Amino acid sequence: MRREKHKKLFEELEFRVRTTVKKLEPTKVKMTVTVDQKELDPYLDQTRQRIASQVNVPGFRKGHVPAAVLDARFGFAAIVSEAVNDAVPELYAKAAQKRELHPMDQPKLDVEAVPMKADDDTKLKFTAEVEVRPEFTLPSLEGMEVEIPAAEVKDEDVAERLEGLRKRFGTLVGVDRAAQKGDFVNIDLTATIDGEQVDSQSGVSYQIGSGNMLEGMDDALETLTAGEKTSFEAPLASGEHAGEKASIEVTVNSVKEEQLPELNDDFAQEASEFDTLDELKESVKKAAEQDAKGRQLQEARDAFIAKLEEGLDIPVPAGVAKQLSDDHINQLPKDASEENKKAAADEAEKELRDQMVLDQLSEDLKIEVSQNDVTDFLATIAQQYGIDPGQFIQSIVRQGQLGSAVTEVGRSKGMVAGMRQVTFKTSDGTVVDFSEYLPADEPETSDEEASAQAAAAAASIADSMTAASK
Known part of the structure; x- marks a missing residue:
């Protein structure tokens, strides 16, 4: 509520803070902000009003204590300190917008000077170090052609689908012969290490050739009939002794x-x-x-972004890239190879670069995001997670993630608007029409890939809400 009042006050005042911006890196700046007393006064007034409504001062009604009395009773220094806590984040955001900066992360704020008396000529001064989106110019969309693969359906694709349908209606029939690849066997397993039994399972169903249990299992089972047993050695796949080589005895029941x-x-x-x-x-x-x-539509999205980035050298903010890279790597198995970790880090960097390009595209196309756009987007994510949309949206707002949702909807709308302006062709020159998949006025909030991107913040909240409900 206080911030809304502050916002209204600033809409009524000319914003006259003095700012200087020093580029530390291509993607990092240090902004110095000096604030005139006139810009600080609304925050001092709000702080005094808040204190006056909470304390009892003899001789005055609650909420109607004069500023001079409050300053004398509680100290101007204490009041201005609290006001600065409210003022600095909002003044920073206003100054960044005024200087047309595009912050990619939370700033490192440092207050350097504060007026300690009501008649002090000292001006509020603070600095903000923050990673920002680098400056780059996207190519014109006019006359742009993007080549994409053809959407081919081969006879074997249809045959494969029919085979899958047949399997759904298939039946398992017992046979009196040796097991072979493709058969389903019911087995008992016992694992021992140095003569000590470490695991056992009974009545396990397994399809020979699937390769989803133990190394060497398929070879061991082939040629066995019901009632026969054999043994082989293999590293255990899970449990306390995962990775250790064990002697496996397997008995075929059927x-x-x-x-x-x-x-x-x-x-x-x-x-x-x-x-x-x-x-x-x-x-x-x-x-x-x-x-x-x-699939062709997804390939068209990827090809469109690649076309926008063609020939551009777009640096990524190092800190943001590392954080996103760490998130990707943490989702890998604990024993992931260095090669897989590097691939995850490269994917994170590409994801970040693509996001910056879509942000720039949305600005170039002057994309506007309405309240309904954001509401629909968040409701779609809530539906995917089986959460009440109203509760989910309230959680997004409470946790300060509404801005992330607005940004993602803007990217989605920018992508759609941009793709509608270019021509997609296959290698033989055939023009592909995606107009039915690219709505003119609505973001693709139902698109699985878009919601997964957006929801780094939103899905995290959805996960926590789901876990809490369980």
């Missing part, structure tokens, strides 16, 4: 093969609403074409 229904009209009627196999194939083909179009 062997079953998967029997799939024939592809005919009867199958089409059982597996779908269609009467014939040809109708089912046509439906599967259309679904494959729709998925291919979706």
Whole structure:
């Protein structure tokens, strides 16, 4: 509430703080802000009003204590100190906006001078070191052509989908023969290290050839029949002894093969609403074409950003890049290789550079973000996490993450607006029309990739809310 009052006051006053900006790095600046008393007075007044409403001073009604009395009773130095705590962050934000800086992180603020008496000529002075978006110029969108792969659907794509549908209606039938690749076996396992049993499991179902259990398991099981056992050595995949080599004894309880229904009209009627196999194939083909179009749209987004960045040398803020890189690396398994860690760090840097490009694009296109845009976006994320949208949005506001949501919606709208202005072509020159996927006035708040990007802040809150509810 206090900040809203401050904001209103500043809208009514000409902002006359003096600022100097020193570039420390291509992506880091130090801004020095000197504040006239007239700009500090609204914060002093608000602080005095707040104190007056909370204390009892003999001879005065609560909330109606004169400023001079408050200054004498509590000390001007104490009052100005509290006022400065409110003033500096807001004055910094106002000064950064006035100097057209684009902060990428929270600033390091340092108050250098404060008036300690009501008649003191000392001006409030503070510095702010902050990483900012570097200056760069994006190419014109007019006449821009972007090459993308064709959205091809091959016969084997349709066949693969039909095979998956057959498997859904397949049955497992017991067989009296040796197990072979593709069979499903029910097994008992015992693991020993130096003669001591360290693990055992019974009645485990496993498909030979899947390779998702122990190294050497598939070779050991092939040729065994129900009731037979064998042993082999392998490193354990999990548990207290994960990674240690153990002797594995495996017993086959049963062997079953998967029997799939024939592809005919009867199958089409059982597996779908269609009467014939040809109708089912046509439906599967259309679904494959729709998925291919979706992949092509994602490829178009990536190609569009790459085209914008073509030939540009865009440095990334080192501190922000490291923080994002650490976040990506922390999501890897603990035993991730250095190569995987480097790949995660490179991906983080690319993500940051892409975000800066989209921010610049949104500014170039003068994208505006409405309250409805942000509300719809956050409601979509809340729905994905199964959280009440109203509670989720309140949490976003309370935790100060609303700005992140506004920024992400702006990026999404800028991306859509930019893609609508360029021409996408396949390698043979065929123009691809994405207009039905690129709404003219709404951000793509339902897009999975966009919501994942936006929600670094929002999804974190959603995760914590989900965990709390559990």
